[in-house]
Amino acid sequence: MSIDIDHWAAYLQRAVDERTAVPAITKSTELSLPDAYAIQQASIDARVAAGGRIIGAKVGLTSRAKQQQMGVSEPVYGWLTDEMLLPAEVPVSLSELVHPRCEPEIVFLMAHDLQGPGVTAHDVLAATEAVCGGIEVIDSRYEAFSFTLPDVVADNTSAARFTLGSNRVAPDEADLALMGCLFEVDGELSATAAGAALMGHPAECVAMLANHLGRQGKAIEAGWIVLAGGLTPAVHLHAGTHATATYAHLGRVGVRAE
Numbered sequence: 001m002s003i004d005i006d007h008w009a010a011y012l013q014r015a016v017d018e019r020t021a022v023p024a025i026t027k028s029t030e031l032s033l034p035d036a037y038a039i040q041q042a043s044i045d046a047r048v049a050a051g052g053r054i055i056g057a058k059v060g061l062t063s064r065a066k067q068q069q070m071g072v073s074e075p076v077y078g079w080l081t082d083e084m085l086l087p088a089e090v091p092v093s094l095s096e097l098v099h100p101r102c103e104p105e106i107v108f109l110m111a112h113d114l115q116g117p118g119v120t121a122h123d124v125l126a127a128t129e130a131v132c133g134g135i136e137v138i139d140s141r142y143e144a145f146s147f148t149l150p151d152v153v154a155d156n157t158s159a160a161r162f163t164l165g166s167n168r169v170a171p172d173e174a175d176l177a178l179m180g181c182l183f184e185v186d187g188e189l190s191a192t193a194a195g196a197a198l199m200g201h202p203a204e205c206v207a208m209l210a211n212h213l214g215r216q217g218k219a220i221e222a223g224w225i226v227l228a229g230g231l232t233p234a235v236h237l238h239a240g241t242h243a244t245a246t247y248a249h250l251g252r253v254g255v256r257a258e
Helices: 005-018 033-049 064-070 121-127 149-154 202-214
Strands: 054-060 076-081 100-110 128-139 159-164 180-185 188-194 225-230 242-247 251-256
Touching: 005 033, 005 149, 033 076, 033 149, 054 202, 076 149, 076 159, 076 202, 100 159, 100 180, 100 202, 100 242, 121 128, 121 202, 128 225, 128 242, 128 251, 159 225, 159 251, 202 225
Parallel strands: 054 225
Antiparallel strands: 054 076, 100 128, 100 225, 128 159, 180 188, 180 242, 242 251
Protein backbone atom coordinates (compact mmCIF):
# COMPACT_ATOMS: atom_id res chain seq x y z
CA MET A 1 0.00 0.00 0.00
CA SER A 2 1.46 3.35 -1.02
CA ILE A 3 1.49 6.26 1.41
CA ASP A 4 1.01 9.95 0.62
CA ILE A 5 4.40 11.31 1.73
CA ASP A 6 3.54 14.98 1.17
CA HIS A 7 0.23 14.69 3.02
CA TRP A 8 1.85 13.31 6.16
CA ALA A 9 4.76 15.77 5.99
CA ALA A 10 2.25 18.64 5.91
CA TYR A 11 0.25 16.96 8.70
CA LEU A 12 3.27 17.00 11.02
CA GLN A 13 4.35 20.49 9.96
CA ARG A 14 0.92 21.85 10.89
CA ALA A 15 1.32 20.24 14.32
CA VAL A 16 4.64 22.09 14.72
CA ASP A 17 3.27 25.40 13.46
CA GLU A 18 0.06 25.24 15.48
CA ARG A 19 1.67 23.70 18.62
CA THR A 20 -1.03 21.04 18.61
CA ALA A 21 -0.67 17.35 19.40
CA VAL A 22 -1.95 15.00 16.70
CA PRO A 23 -2.56 11.24 16.58
CA ALA A 24 0.44 9.18 15.52
CA ILE A 25 0.51 8.37 11.81
CA THR A 26 0.39 4.65 12.60
CA LYS A 27 -3.02 5.20 14.19
CA SER A 28 -4.31 5.72 10.65
CA THR A 29 -2.08 3.72 8.33
CA GLU A 30 0.84 1.34 8.16
CA LEU A 31 4.17 3.17 8.09
CA SER A 32 7.46 1.60 7.06
CA LEU A 33 10.79 3.01 8.17
CA PRO A 34 11.78 4.03 4.59
CA ASP A 35 8.47 5.86 4.19
CA ALA A 36 9.00 7.53 7.58
CA TYR A 37 12.39 8.86 6.45
CA ALA A 38 10.77 10.05 3.21
CA ILE A 39 8.18 12.00 5.23
CA GLN A 40 10.98 13.44 7.37
CA GLN A 41 12.88 14.54 4.26
CA ALA A 42 9.80 16.09 2.65
CA SER A 43 9.14 18.08 5.82
CA ILE A 44 12.73 19.35 5.98
CA ASP A 45 12.68 20.21 2.27
CA ALA A 46 9.58 22.32 2.91
CA ARG A 47 11.27 24.12 5.80
CA VAL A 48 14.29 24.90 3.63
CA ALA A 49 12.04 26.11 0.81
CA ALA A 50 10.41 28.46 3.34
CA GLY A 51 13.78 29.98 4.26
CA GLY A 52 15.16 27.58 6.86
CA ARG A 53 18.71 26.28 6.72
CA ILE A 54 20.10 22.87 7.66
CA ILE A 55 22.96 23.36 10.13
CA GLY A 56 23.49 19.79 11.23
CA ALA A 57 22.00 16.45 12.12
CA LYS A 58 21.23 14.34 15.15
CA VAL A 59 21.29 10.75 16.21
CA GLY A 60 18.53 9.68 18.57
CA LEU A 61 17.91 6.70 20.82
CA THR A 62 21.60 5.80 20.95
CA SER A 63 21.77 5.05 24.67
CA ARG A 64 20.24 2.01 26.32
CA ALA A 65 18.51 4.37 28.77
CA LYS A 66 16.78 6.21 25.93
CA GLN A 67 15.86 3.01 24.09
CA GLN A 68 14.29 1.58 27.22
CA GLN A 69 12.47 4.84 27.94
CA MET A 70 10.95 4.94 24.47
CA GLY A 71 10.46 1.18 24.03
CA VAL A 72 12.61 0.84 20.90
CA SER A 73 15.79 -1.03 20.01
CA GLU A 74 17.64 0.96 17.34
CA PRO A 75 18.91 4.51 16.76
CA VAL A 76 17.16 7.03 14.56
CA TYR A 77 18.40 10.04 12.60
CA GLY A 78 17.08 13.56 12.06
CA TRP A 79 17.97 17.06 10.93
CA LEU A 80 18.86 20.29 12.76
CA THR A 81 17.81 23.63 11.28
CA ASP A 82 18.88 27.13 12.20
CA GLU A 83 15.66 28.01 14.04
CA MET A 84 16.29 25.15 16.48
CA LEU A 85 19.54 26.61 17.84
CA LEU A 86 18.88 28.27 21.19
CA PRO A 87 21.49 30.88 22.14
CA ALA A 88 22.99 30.61 25.62
CA GLU A 89 20.86 32.24 28.33
CA VAL A 90 17.80 32.48 26.07
CA PRO A 91 14.95 30.60 27.77
CA VAL A 92 12.93 27.84 26.16
CA SER A 93 9.51 29.22 25.32
CA LEU A 94 7.02 26.52 26.28
CA SER A 95 4.26 28.28 24.33
CA GLU A 96 6.11 27.27 21.14
CA LEU A 97 6.18 23.55 22.00
CA VAL A 98 3.81 20.64 22.60
CA HIS A 99 5.49 18.05 24.86
CA PRO A 100 8.88 19.58 25.73
CA ARG A 101 11.52 17.45 27.41
CA CYS A 102 15.26 17.86 27.61
CA GLU A 103 18.35 15.66 27.75
CA PRO A 104 22.14 16.10 27.81
CA GLU A 105 24.12 15.55 24.60
CA ILE A 106 27.74 15.25 23.51
CA VAL A 107 28.08 17.45 20.43
CA PHE A 108 30.48 17.17 17.49
CA LEU A 109 31.46 20.27 15.49
CA MET A 110 32.61 19.05 12.11
CA ALA A 111 35.70 20.31 10.27
CA HIS A 112 35.43 18.08 7.19
CA ASP A 113 32.78 16.32 5.15
CA LEU A 114 32.13 12.71 6.12
CA GLN A 115 30.24 10.26 3.92
CA GLY A 116 29.62 6.54 4.16
CA PRO A 117 29.78 3.70 3.54
CA GLY A 118 32.51 2.39 5.77
CA VAL A 119 32.91 5.39 8.08
CA THR A 120 34.41 4.43 11.47
CA ALA A 121 34.64 6.18 14.82
CA HIS A 122 38.29 6.91 14.01
CA ASP A 123 37.19 8.66 10.80
CA VAL A 124 34.71 10.73 12.79
CA LEU A 125 37.35 11.93 15.24
CA ALA A 126 39.68 12.82 12.38
CA ALA A 127 36.93 14.88 10.72
CA THR A 128 35.89 16.68 13.93
CA GLU A 129 37.08 20.20 14.74
CA ALA A 130 35.90 20.18 18.36
CA VAL A 131 33.53 18.60 20.84
CA CYS A 132 31.29 20.44 23.29
CA GLY A 133 28.51 19.71 25.73
CA GLY A 134 24.91 20.48 24.92
CA ILE A 135 21.29 20.01 25.91
CA GLU A 136 18.61 19.06 23.40
CA VAL A 137 14.95 19.97 23.89
CA ILE A 138 12.85 17.31 22.21
CA ASP A 139 9.18 17.78 21.46
CA SER A 140 7.09 14.96 20.07
CA ARG A 141 4.09 16.28 18.21
CA TYR A 142 2.07 13.13 18.92
CA GLU A 143 -0.83 12.87 21.36
CA ALA A 144 0.06 11.47 24.78
CA PHE A 145 3.75 11.29 23.74
CA SER A 146 2.82 7.91 22.21
CA PHE A 147 4.38 6.67 18.97
CA THR A 148 6.19 3.85 17.20
CA LEU A 149 9.73 4.00 15.82
CA PRO A 150 8.55 4.98 12.28
CA ASP A 151 6.32 7.67 13.81
CA VAL A 152 9.22 9.35 15.61
CA VAL A 153 11.38 9.17 12.49
CA ALA A 154 8.67 10.89 10.44
CA ASP A 155 8.47 13.56 13.15
CA ASN A 156 12.18 14.34 12.59
CA THR A 157 13.06 12.44 15.78
CA SER A 158 11.17 15.00 17.89
CA ALA A 159 13.79 17.68 17.15
CA ALA A 160 12.79 21.09 18.50
CA ARG A 161 15.56 23.13 20.18
CA PHE A 162 19.15 22.68 21.34
CA THR A 163 21.78 24.73 23.08
CA LEU A 164 25.55 24.39 23.18
CA GLY A 165 28.11 24.91 25.92
CA SER A 166 30.86 27.48 25.40
CA ASN A 167 33.78 25.15 26.20
CA ARG A 168 35.34 23.36 23.23
CA VAL A 169 37.98 20.64 23.20
CA ALA A 170 39.70 18.91 20.31
CA PRO A 171 38.53 15.29 20.00
CA ASP A 172 41.97 13.99 20.99
CA GLU A 173 42.12 16.10 24.16
CA ALA A 174 39.67 13.97 26.14
CA ASP A 175 38.53 10.36 26.30
CA LEU A 176 34.96 10.78 25.09
CA ALA A 177 33.95 7.29 26.17
CA LEU A 178 34.94 8.04 29.75
CA MET A 179 33.68 11.63 29.78
CA GLY A 180 31.21 11.96 32.62
CA CYS A 181 28.01 14.00 32.67
CA LEU A 182 26.03 15.14 35.72
CA PHE A 183 22.46 16.07 34.79
CA GLU A 184 20.52 18.17 37.31
CA VAL A 185 17.00 19.56 37.25
CA ASP A 186 16.10 22.41 39.57
CA GLY A 187 19.21 21.72 41.63
CA GLU A 188 18.40 18.04 42.15
CA LEU A 189 20.38 15.20 40.59
CA SER A 190 18.42 13.62 37.75
CA ALA A 191 20.99 11.21 36.31
CA THR A 192 24.66 10.59 35.63
CA ALA A 193 26.23 9.00 32.58
CA ALA A 194 29.45 8.70 30.60
CA GLY A 195 30.08 8.89 26.89
CA ALA A 196 30.27 5.11 26.69
CA ALA A 197 26.48 5.08 27.19
CA LEU A 198 26.28 6.11 23.52
CA MET A 199 26.99 2.89 21.61
CA GLY A 200 30.23 2.43 23.57
CA HIS A 201 31.68 5.71 22.25
CA PRO A 202 29.82 8.80 21.00
CA ALA A 203 31.88 8.85 17.79
CA GLU A 204 30.31 5.49 16.91
CA CYS A 205 26.93 7.24 16.80
CA VAL A 206 28.23 9.85 14.37
CA ALA A 207 29.77 7.11 12.22
CA MET A 208 26.37 5.40 12.06
CA LEU A 209 24.84 8.69 10.92
CA ALA A 210 27.50 9.16 8.21
CA ASN A 211 26.85 5.64 6.93
CA HIS A 212 23.09 6.14 7.04
CA LEU A 213 23.40 9.35 5.01
CA GLY A 214 25.85 7.70 2.62
CA ARG A 215 23.23 5.14 1.65
CA GLN A 216 21.14 8.10 0.46
CA GLY A 217 24.00 9.76 -1.39
CA LYS A 218 24.32 12.40 1.32
CA ALA A 219 27.07 13.34 3.77
CA ILE A 220 27.75 15.03 7.08
CA GLU A 221 29.08 18.41 5.97
CA ALA A 222 31.96 20.55 7.22
CA GLY A 223 30.63 23.16 9.63
CA TRP A 224 27.72 21.04 10.76
CA ILE A 225 26.68 20.46 14.35
CA VAL A 226 26.01 16.80 15.16
CA LEU A 227 24.22 15.69 18.33
CA ALA A 228 25.34 12.18 19.24
CA GLY A 229 22.26 11.24 21.27
CA GLY A 230 20.76 11.72 24.71
CA LEU A 231 23.01 10.39 27.46
CA THR A 232 20.19 9.97 29.97
CA PRO A 233 16.40 9.67 29.99
CA ALA A 234 14.75 12.95 29.03
CA VAL A 235 12.99 15.03 31.71
CA HIS A 236 9.83 17.10 31.36
CA LEU A 237 10.13 20.86 31.03
CA HIS A 238 7.62 22.96 32.95
CA ALA A 239 7.46 26.70 33.47
CA GLY A 240 10.41 27.65 35.66
CA THR A 241 12.32 24.39 35.18
CA HIS A 242 16.10 24.88 35.07
CA ALA A 243 18.14 21.94 33.79
CA THR A 244 21.93 21.83 33.74
CA ALA A 245 24.43 19.33 32.37
CA THR A 246 27.97 19.41 33.73
CA TYR A 247 30.57 17.57 31.65
CA ALA A 248 34.13 16.60 32.52
CA HIS A 249 36.43 18.75 30.34
CA LEU A 250 33.46 20.55 28.76
CA GLY A 251 32.00 22.53 31.65
CA ARG A 252 28.36 23.32 32.22
CA VAL A 253 25.46 24.09 29.91
CA GLY A 254 21.91 24.87 30.96
CA VAL A 255 18.39 25.57 29.78
CA ARG A 256 15.57 27.41 31.55
CA ALA A 257 11.93 27.07 30.59
CA GLU A 258 9.35 29.80 30.73
